[in-house]
Every structure is written in structure tokens, then in C-alpha cells.
Amino acid sequence: MAKHETKHFRGKVIKIFILITILPLLIVSISNLYLVIITRQKNISEYQHLALDNAGEKVLNYIDEKSDGLNLIISSPIGSLHSLLAKDTLFLLINSFETSRPNNLDFIDKQGNLMARIDKNRNIAFNRLYIDELTSREEVGGETDNFIKENNIGTISVVEGNVFGIPDYKTAIAGEQYIGSQEFVNDKPVIRMASPIKNEKDEIIGAASAEVSLDNVDNIIKQMKLGGEGYFYLVDNNGRVVGSSNDKLVKIASNLINVQFVNKLIKGEYVEKENLNNFNITEKNTIIAGKKIDKINWSIVSEWPIKDAFDVIGNIMLLSVIVTVVVLMLIVVLGIIFTRQIIKPINTLSRGAKEISQGNLDYKISLETGDEFEMLGSKFNEMVKVLKENRKLRDEFVFIAAHELRTPVTAIKGYLSMVLEETFGPVPPDIKKNLDIVNSSNERLVRLVQDLLEVARSEAGKMKITKKELLIASNVETVVNELKSLSDKKGIKIIYEKPDKKAAVQADEFKLKEVLTNIIGNAIKYTLKNGDIKIWHEKQDGFLVTHIKDHGIGMTKEQMEKLFSKFYRIQTEQTTEIEGTGLGLFICKEIMERMEGDIWAESEAGQGSTFCFKLKIVNNG
Structure with a gap:
């Protein structure tokens, strides 16, 4: 029977040992895998939004660079652009062109008349007012001729027309910057930009309107990458693609207004700094994030196929499985060895515990293993000694509490109650007041006795x-x-x-x-x-x-x-x-x-x- 019990106990120890080692290992492995996935999701989100912020900033910087060349202030108190001398208009036109580098640049006066124009080939067209001035003043014409030669100006011709009702002029002459929708000129994406021209008194005297190429915007987006298959694209406020890092999937000028995510982003219904698992335009499960560039009312989108984004997780899972299997095998071997080492001293401790549980506090455990088990046996004997002392103290306390505290306190309480209830006769008010104090003190003493008895019954001493x-x-x-x-x-x-x-x-x-x-x-x-x-x-x-x-x-x-x-x-x-x-x-x-x-x-x-x-x-x- 003893042999059967030993085998049974050994099997339980092995099972417990394996359980308490494998379970934490599995929990740690699953937790680590979960943390890796969560961390990867967080990294994907952070990386996507960081890339979106970076791309948005670059696009905005490019637009700002172009618009800065159109923000002109004339150091003169003139009330309208047509009051500016021809040579000054020419100098201003060339300088603005050099700063913003548009496809073409127009100067318009307050009445909407085209005053001057320059194209990307440096061909200049002047309003007839300026042509007459240039031909009628030889001293000015000579200086202007030198300027034209130094700046490689092409042809000079006449431009006429009024743009009073055109949106870029109306917005600029009202004091606001204008950024139009994407258009295509010779199959190239462009936008129209316009800004007010002001005099030294900060009064609007005209407008500068330019056609700006978006080729560089497309180049900015093309440089953005996400893993092996992720990509970015930029759309204007009508959903048309302005730039794309994947021309095969998202082509320039294609209209994505009917794509749900793009539509939400343009309408402002998408919460930035949020990633969504969705189906992209190729109907693949994709992690999508977006950012709206409010200043120009454009939106930039990143799409990263989930399979590509989480590809690294597969390698981590394989490595985790291999490590877990190796550790499990090692745990089983160590469990068997560990069980053999602890069975004998545990049996000794078990016999000692049985003796003590039966009230034999004179029993002593003898273990000479030379390790922690021997120390445990020694501590066990010390514990028995303390138990003996505690039992003695407990017996003494119970005797004191029962015979020296409880009985007199109860008697005092009883007699005080009878006196206060005037069982023995009337009690003067002043005496009754003092007796109330005595009675209150005695009540606390009764409760104190209860606490003392509670401490005697419990080593911890529970109290409310x-x-x-x-x-x-x-x-x-x-x-x-x-x-x-x-x-x-x-x-x-x-x-x-x-x-x-x-x-x-x-x-x-x-x-x-x-x-x-x-x-x-x-x-x-x-x-x-x-x-x-x-x-x-x-x-x-x-x-x-x-x-x-x-x-x-x-x-x-x-x-x-x-x-x-x-x-x-x-x-x-x-x-x-x-x-x-x-x-x-x-x-x-x-x-x-x-x-x-x-x-x-x-x-x-x-x-x-x-x-x-x-x-x-x-x-x-």
C-alpha cells in the first residue's frame, strides 16, 4: 500500500511540476505573441500616420512655396496695378516668376484687366497700355532692353482681356488666397493659384494668378513606401488622384469619389489617427489610414495589405513554437529528476506533520540532506517550539480573560444598568450624569474584552x-x-x-x-x-x-x-x-x-x- 501511495504521489508531483511550469510558459508565450501583434499594430498605425504627416507636410510645403511667390507687396502708394510703370511691372513679373516657377503667371488689375503675363518659356505679353509706354519713353526702353537681355526674355507681345468673373481673380481681389481644383493641360496635372497684390498701405491693387504644375507633387507621393506592397495616393476635393506611389493600382486623374473611405475622408467623416481594416480598391483586405490637408482641401491615403503588414508575425510564431517545444521537453525531464529528489524528505515532513496534527508537539523531524530540505526540517522544529509556546500563552490568556475580565465586567454592567434604571431607588441628576460616564467607559471595556478574546483565538488579530x-x-x-x-x-x-x-x-x-x-x-x-x-x-x-x-x-x-x-x-x-x-x-x-x-x-x-x-x-x- 505504501508503495502504491509513493508512486501516486510521485505522479502527482510530476503533473503539478509540469503544470506549474508549462502553464506559465504557455501564458507567457501567448501573451508575448499577443503583445507582438498589438505592438505590430501600433507600429503600423504610428508608421502610417507618421508617413502621412510627412507626405502631407511636403505637399503643403510645395504649395506654400508656389503661393509665396504670388504674395506681392508694392513699395508704392499707388491705388491700382495699372498705375505701376511698365519697367517696374516687368521687374516684378520676372522676380515673381523666378520665385514660384509656375507654368504661366498673370498680373490683373482691380478691374479684372490682364496687365501682364509670362509663360514657362519666358515669353512676355503686356497690356497695350504698357506697350505704348515702353515705345514712347526711350530712356526707359533702353534700361528695359538691358533687363530683357540679362534675363533671357523671349518674345514680347500684347495681351488683352478681362477676367472679372473668374473665381481665382474674385477670391484674390477679395483678399484671400485661391487654390483651384486639379486640371489637365496637355495631359499634365495642374492647378490654378492666385493671391492679392498689395501696396505699402496694405491695400489691394490687383491680383497675381498662376498655373502651377503638379508633377512634383506626384514625385513626392511616389517616394512614399509601406513594406513590400503598401502604397500612398493623393486626391483633391473632387476625389481625383493628384499623385500615386503605385500607378498600376491607382492612376493619376482617376476619380475615387465612390470609394467609401475616400468619400468619408473628403467629407470629413473619418477620424484621423485611426486605422481601419477594410477592402481597398483592389478588394484586398487592407489597413487603411488617411489625412486631410485642410489648407488645400486635399486628402492623402495610405493602404497596406494586411498580409504584407503582418508578414513578420509568421516568423515570430514559428520561432516561438520551436522554443516552446524544446522547453516543454526539458521541463518533463527536469520534472522526473526533481520528483525523485523531493520524495524522500517530503515523506519525512509528511510524517512529522501528521504527528503534529495529532497534537504531538514533542515530535522532532530529523533531516540530514545538506540542502534546503534540512533547513526546512530545522524550521519545522522551530515552528513546533513556537506552537508550544503559543499554546501555553493562549491557555493563560483564556484563563485570564474568562475569570478575571469577563466576570467582573459583566457584573459591573449589570449593576450599573440597574442603578441607572433606578431599580434601587431614585438617582440624583448629577450622580446619574457621572454614572453615565462610568457606564460608557464600562461599555468600551466590554468591547475591549471581546477584542482581546478575538486576538486570543486568531494569530492575526482581526478587528473592524x-x-x-x-x-x-x-x-x-x-x-x-x-x-x-x-x-x-x-x-x-x-x-x-x-x-x-x-x-x-x-x-x-x-x-x-x-x-x-x-x-x-x-x-x-x-x-x-x-x-x-x-x-x-x-x-x-x-x-x-x-x-x-x-x-x-x-x-x-x-x-x-x-x-x-x-x-x-x-x-x-x-x-x-x-x-x-x-x-x-x-x-x-x-x-x-x-x-x-x-x-x-x-x-x-x-x-x-x-x-x-x-x-x-x-x-x-
């Missing part, structure tokens, strides 16, 4: 704490008044220095009074006749520290180390007549810790003692 905001001064005064008869009997004067302002703490009112009663009561017990006890408070780092100083017998360092232990009492010739269970200060410490405070003592033999406890301040006023 209900914290609330309390004024500590009123509680101190209550306890001092309740103990006044004891202090008066010994001629002891209690000096209480109230805080300057109301000091509220977070505490259980009953438990706080219990602590105060215990400490002040001890101070009265151990202070010599006609002595004094001082009580005061001070604030320290958000806590209110209460000090209770007596002029008693004091304590040695060794005595103070055991002061807050269960059932500890200082045994000297001076304390033989002082009654107590040795649990008061232990309970005080338990109470203070449960109220998130602390308690300690400062003392020297023959010099008296100062007991201190601290509680969190609620009201700093």
Missing part, C-alpha cells in the same frame, strides 16, 4: 475599523475626563496642550479612544504619586503626532524591543502590583496600523516614557 474625520482634541478630553478619577486618586495632574486650531484626523472613533485610554491609563499606572502627565500634538509631513509623556519608571532598550508584542509585560519589583494582560499595547499597534498610522515609544530607565502615535491629517486648518 471604520474610519471617519474626527477632531482629536475632543477625544483626548473625553478620555482624560473618564480617567480623572484614577489620576485624582494618585494625585497626578494631566496637562493637555490643545492644538492652536482644530486638528481633524482620519480614524475610528471608538478605536482611537481605546488607544488613548490604554496609553493614558498606563501613564497613570506607571507614574509616581503626585506626578504629572503631559499631552500635546505636532504636525509632521501630513500626519498629526500625539505625544503622551509620563514620569514613571521608564524602560530599557531591551524592554522596548518587546514592548508591542503580544502578552509582553515588564516584570520588575515596581510593577508587581500593577495589573494587566500584556495585550493592550499590542492591540494599540494593531489599531494604529489598520488606521494607516503608527505608534512608538521613547524612554530611558528611570526617566519616564513618552508614547507617540500619528494619524493622517484631514483638516490642515
Whole structure:
């Protein structure tokens, strides 16, 4: 039978060992894989949006660069562009052209008349007003001729026409920048841009309108890549493609307004910094993200096929499976070896536990393995010794609690109740008031006995704490008044220095009074006749520290180390007549810790003692 049990136990140990090692391993592996996937998703999202922001910034910079060349201010107080001299108009036209490099550039006066034009071949056309001026002033014409030669100007011709109703002119002359929709000229994408021309008084005197090529915008988008198959494309406010990094899937000038994601993005219904799993224009499952460039009302989209985006996860999963299998095999082998090593000492410990469970506290375990099991056996024996001591102390305490505390407290409670109920006759009001104080103190004593019995039954000492905001001064005064008869009997004067302002703490009112009663009561017990006890408070780092100083017998360092232990009492010739269970200060410490405070003592033999406890301040006023 014993052999069968040993085999059964060995099998259970192996199973448990494998379970407690494999389960965490599987959890860690699955968690790591999950974290890798989540991290990859996050990286994809961050990378997509970073790339979108970068591309959007480049596109916007290109547009801004072009529009900056059209923002002109004439350092003259003239009221209209046609008042500018021909040569000044020519210089301004060339400089603006050199800055913005458009396909063509028009100067328009306030009435919508075309005043000057230059194309990408540097051919210039002037309004007849300027042509007449150039031909009528030889000194100006000579200077202008030199300028034309130095800047490689092509032909000079006449331009006429009025663009008063055209959107680019109307927007610019109203003081706003104009950026038009994408158009195609000679199969090349272009946009029309316009800006107001102002004089030195910041008055609008005309407009500059230019046709700008979008080839460079397409080049910006073509440089954007996502993994092996991801791509970007840029659409205008009508859904037409302005630039694409994948011409096979998304062609320039194709209209994507009916693509759901593009449509939402243009309408402003898509939340930026959000990635969506969707089907792209090729109906492949794709991670899609987008960004709207509000200034020009264009939108840029990135699409990354999920298979390509998560391709790296497959390699990680394969590696994880290989590592997991190898580790599992190693765990099984180690489990068998481990089981053989622990069976014998565990059987010894099991026999010892059985003896102790049957009440044989004289049993000693003998293990000579030279390792942690031998140490465990030694600790086991030490534990048995402590159990014996605890059982002895417990028996002593139960005897004291049952015969010395419970019976008199119950008797006092009964007699007080009868007196207060006037069973023995009428009670004068002033006496009844004092008896109420006595009865209140006795009620707390009854509850204290219950706490003591609870501590005796449980090593942990469970007690219920209900914290609330309390004024500590009123509680101190209550306890001092309740103990006044004891202090008066010994001629002891209690000096209480109230805080300057109301000091509220977070505490259980009953438990706080219990602590105060215990400490002040001890101070009265151990202070010599006609002595004094001082009580005061001070604030320290958000806590209110209460000090209770007596002029008693004091304590040695060794005595103070055991002061807050269960059932500890200082045994000297001076304390033989002082009654107590040795649990008061232990309970005080338990109470203070449960109220998130602390308690300690400062003392020297023959010099008296100062007991201190601290509680969190609620009201700093």
C-alpha cells in the first residue's frame, strides 16, 4: 500500500511540476505573441500616420512655396496695378516668376484687366497700355532692353482681356488666397493659384494668378513606401488622384469619389489617427489610414495589405513554437529528476506533520540532506517550539480573560444598568450624569474584552475599523475626563496642550479612544504619586503626532524591543502590583496600523516614557 501511495504521489508531483511550469510558459508565450501583434499594430498605425504627416507636410510645403511667390507687396502708394510703370511691372513679373516657377503667371488689375503675363518659356505679353509706354519713353526702353537681355526674355507681345468673373481673380481681389481644383493641360496635372497684390498701405491693387504644375507633387507621393506592397495616393476635393506611389493600382486623374473611405475622408467623416481594416480598391483586405490637408482641401491615403503588414508575425510564431517545444521537453525531464529528489524528505515532513496534527508537539523531524530540505526540517522544529509556546500563552490568556475580565465586567454592567434604571431607588441628576460616564467607559471595556478574546483565538488579530474625520482634541478630553478619577486618586495632574486650531484626523472613533485610554491609563499606572502627565500634538509631513509623556519608571532598550508584542509585560519589583494582560499595547499597534498610522515609544530607565502615535491629517486648518 505504501508503495502504491509513493508512486501516486510521485505522479502527482510530476503533473503539478509540469503544470506549474508549462502553464506559465504557455501564458507567457501567448501573451508575448499577443503583445507582438498589438505592438505590430501600433507600429503600423504610428508608421502610417507618421508617413502621412510627412507626405502631407511636403505637399503643403510645395504649395506654400508656389503661393509665396504670388504674395506681392508694392513699395508704392499707388491705388491700382495699372498705375505701376511698365519697367517696374516687368521687374516684378520676372522676380515673381523666378520665385514660384509656375507654368504661366498673370498680373490683373482691380478691374479684372490682364496687365501682364509670362509663360514657362519666358515669353512676355503686356497690356497695350504698357506697350505704348515702353515705345514712347526711350530712356526707359533702353534700361528695359538691358533687363530683357540679362534675363533671357523671349518674345514680347500684347495681351488683352478681362477676367472679372473668374473665381481665382474674385477670391484674390477679395483678399484671400485661391487654390483651384486639379486640371489637365496637355495631359499634365495642374492647378490654378492666385493671391492679392498689395501696396505699402496694405491695400489691394490687383491680383497675381498662376498655373502651377503638379508633377512634383506626384514625385513626392511616389517616394512614399509601406513594406513590400503598401502604397500612398493623393486626391483633391473632387476625389481625383493628384499623385500615386503605385500607378498600376491607382492612376493619376482617376476619380475615387465612390470609394467609401475616400468619400468619408473628403467629407470629413473619418477620424484621423485611426486605422481601419477594410477592402481597398483592389478588394484586398487592407489597413487603411488617411489625412486631410485642410489648407488645400486635399486628402492623402495610405493602404497596406494586411498580409504584407503582418508578414513578420509568421516568423515570430514559428520561432516561438520551436522554443516552446524544446522547453516543454526539458521541463518533463527536469520534472522526473526533481520528483525523485523531493520524495524522500517530503515523506519525512509528511510524517512529522501528521504527528503534529495529532497534537504531538514533542515530535522532532530529523533531516540530514545538506540542502534546503534540512533547513526546512530545522524550521519545522522551530515552528513546533513556537506552537508550544503559543499554546501555553493562549491557555493563560483564556484563563485570564474568562475569570478575571469577563466576570467582573459583566457584573459591573449589570449593576450599573440597574442603578441607572433606578431599580434601587431614585438617582440624583448629577450622580446619574457621572454614572453615565462610568457606564460608557464600562461599555468600551466590554468591547475591549471581546477584542482581546478575538486576538486570543486568531494569530492575526482581526478587528473592524471604520474610519471617519474626527477632531482629536475632543477625544483626548473625553478620555482624560473618564480617567480623572484614577489620576485624582494618585494625585497626578494631566496637562493637555490643545492644538492652536482644530486638528481633524482620519480614524475610528471608538478605536482611537481605546488607544488613548490604554496609553493614558498606563501613564497613570506607571507614574509616581503626585506626578504629572503631559499631552500635546505636532504636525509632521501630513500626519498629526500625539505625544503622551509620563514620569514613571521608564524602560530599557531591551524592554522596548518587546514592548508591542503580544502578552509582553515588564516584570520588575515596581510593577508587581500593577495589573494587566500584556495585550493592550499590542492591540494599540494593531489599531494604529489598520488606521494607516503608527505608534512608538521613547524612554530611558528611570526617566519616564513618552508614547507617540500619528494619524493622517484631514483638516490642515
